[in-house]
Amino acid sequence: MSAATVTSRIPHRIRLNLRAVVGRAYPRIVGANREPSWIFFEAILPLLGIAAYVFIYQALANRVLLDPTVSAADKAATVAATNALIGSVVLGGTMIAFWLNVLWSMASQLYWEKEIGNLQLYMMAPMSRMALLGGMAVGGMFMTSVRAITTLVAGVVVFSIVLQVTNPFLLIAVFFATLVALYGMGMTLASLYLLWGREAWHLSALLEEPIFFTSGFYFPAGGLAYVGGWGRVLLTAATAIPATLGLDAMRQLVFPGAWGDKLWIFSPEVELVIILVLGVVFLVLARYALAYLELLARREGRLTSRHQ
């Protein structure tokens, strides 16, 4: 191949893969909106989870606020702390939408594609394997964002949360870096789930609740560090899940100074760097996991074929 044909092929490949991403994202974006039950799962369920925690935190706060012996200054501090707690829960509930989408939808995607018979058509197409995974992720992200925004806005309005955004750029950077890392994780899981088949389902079910807890979707995860013994171990393990640090950073950026700054894990800047590293690691892992899977499929002839 001459140098000229090599350079002229590069834009061609890029164009092809961009089209492939859009094509693959399309059924998620359009198709999912045709299925109203999604609205329930993706928007209403997180709100219910949020409400339960909000009521608990409000009830705890009321014990202080209704106590005549507590000073006005302490009451004001309690109001601020409660606002940050409830706001943290709403943010957590918003991110849960993405986490559930990654854990249940992204991770099982390739497995279902195989069952439907799509996977071998995808593998036969000239698009890059990352375009296939990327399309899945973009579709999932888009669809989930609609729900997440609903959850966020409803939460902020219903529970009258006061947000104090000091560094919007950093906040946006953290949010998108977290999404990339989360969906990178989903892309990796997708290949692993296909490899492991149904057993992986049980893993998802098993992981769901513990990760809700350790990632601090409903409370500041840094609090775990104050739990004696296993608390720090859990917290360290949880930082491998991009949502943990992402949430922590976002909370710091909208509730600066909350709880005397004692419950944060790292500074938002450090957390952003770690999330970016996680994102790169997951994307690279996803690429190699799928390449390995494809090789295995071509060699053993069972992973992409529907009937075997």
Place this chain on the structure above:
Amino acid sequence: MEFAIETKDLVRVFKPSRKLLKRKKNPNGEGGSGEGPVTALDRVTTQIRQGELFGLLGPNGAGKTTLIKILCTLLLPTSGQAWVAGHDISKDPFPIRERINMVSGGETSGYGLLTTRENVWMFSQFYGVNSKVAKARIDELLHIFGLWDKRDAKVRTLSSGQRQKMNMIRGFVTDPDILFLDEPTLGLDVNASRVIREYVEAWVRKQKGKTVLLTTHYMAEADQMCDRIAIIDRGRILACDTPENLKRTIRHDTTFRLEVDTLRSASAFSGMKGVKNFSSKDDASKNTTSLTFILEDESAVSDILSAVQAQGAKIHYLQKSEPTLEDVFISMVGRGLE
């Protein structure tokens, strides 16, 4: 590039899955065909020219799908080599993928929530087809395949014939140079089959350099459509020629078809003088056995009839007929295609 598709000593062996191995250890488990490695392709060597409509005719389990999967870069051969559009299928799959497409019968690909149009469009994007171009082609093909009314119908509401037409459109929309069709009319009604066959033929004949590799176990389909046919059984190519030449191999023979009461055993016919080969198939619902004989010597008919009567079976029907491709197959392997 001389050949669109070339294979050299292709071998594909499937090792039994771990599940099957476990079952084997279990003394109560089923044995039989599931045991041991399966040689799906056994030293397959073929050359398919550009512009050819090439058929692969063989019964179920012959290895047709395995060969197609290898050529579509979905499966690696155990040994041997193959080139598609001049590229090595093992080493260089991406340039091949840009120039091929594949449709198989009874496939249920796509998303039920999308419409016919959207579904085909989505697949076209995986090949980087310009969106406008893709949409224009899709509309044209929807008209040709008589699916225009269903253009905005959700895929999950389509009948199997309509679905298969949509799958065919998916195959043509990327304008491949080489199209693989794996039993494209499997289980379809006469009408849908005809539309598909006619379009495939026209597509190859009216354009230069388009190649189709079609697999089928319907001999009439292979006979009607294909320029050349390879007859495949148990992973081996037994013969490869034009339909006329294949039929000519048995031109000195006579084909007799018989339907008789269910026979206890057909072994009496093997080795009978004048019988080159035969196939026998029981029809449990009618309580009959259908027999096809390829006779080197027509006088063998009387021996056959006495052998049938010796079993006390009544003869329902006896016919001498023109040789078909299935008869060629029977003369080679002593079994029918279905």
